[in-house]
Amino acid sequence: MILRWGHRPQRDSRLTTHVALTARALGADGIILSDTEDKKIKETVDKITQNWGGTFSFTMGIPWRRAVNEWKKGGGIVVHLTAYGENIESSSVLRKIRDSGKDLMIVVGCQKVPGEFFAESVSNFNVAIGNQPHSECAGVAIFLDRFLHGKALTMDFPDAKVRILPQRRGKRIVSNGRFMRLNSKEI
């Protein structure tokens, strides 16, 4: 589960949509947009899930503290992605997270997350996807890719209405059981 904190409707609209779609494509089971609502993003993400398959939950408006507490009560742990945390490449933090065997809530914010996010009361681990400033979208992507040993990229999404058939050139999809090859004019 991903918890996205600090989303500002309008300004962060595209970025948060990308974080959600990345979470889905890289193997997360859902995203919580905490402390705010954005129906347009929910609509976009839910539509992608309907067409491209699988189950991916999109919930919003829950206060972050409640979401975190409920997650922990259910036996899960919280991983806070931050450039200030333990480096995923040079430390053993990823192994420790795997060894816990627990379900993960991955918290991503922005530069101005509450200091509390770093504390034991919230995060079990503070993990840095490198210690340079970059992007919560990239952070979620690399964390999940590494955590799942890259397996999400070949995952099957059940009940998909549309599916890509990977190939060297051009676009090829299966839509409602029908093969389609798009030529360059249709692309």
Next chain:
Amino acid sequence: MILRWGHRPQRDSRLTTHVALTARALGADGIILSDTEDKKIKETVDKITQNWGGTFSFTMGIPWRRAVNEWKKGGGIVVHLTAYGENIESSSVLRKIRDSGKDLMIVVGCQKVPGEFFAESVSNFNVAIGNQPHSECAGVAIFLDRFLHGKALTMDFPDAKVRILPQRRGKRIVSNGRFMRLNSKEI
């Protein structure tokens, strides 16, 4: 080198900034914002480079075709990231790219890239970071992380004015040679 196609000033402002910062943090040497200009993004990215070190070029306004042709004339190859391409996890495309030994230009667009991008005249390889829709930011992140075997995440950025000292809790930085530990109130 990253080539970012299809940027729309204003609407894509934050997303393209994140693509650029991700490229820098994950080991690319620069980004070209093709066919358009956006001085605000350039300013943001250049300022990050000045403060956080290393060299990272940000150029803009060059027509994509010229940028691609000049890159190829210089002996480089072009990798187009697209959900329709060869899957980086299940195919041998990454090995082939590495085996080429050439310098890479990574082209990222959006849903509506010109069909030509898929053709041999432009891309040497069409690579899918999974065959699900997600994000060019995530695509660049995972491609570079895998291509460089994760080494960019511990890379040194020379002449940095500010540097993070990774740790389990809180924030710790070195700024102009001075250690600083930020407590939760200062965070």
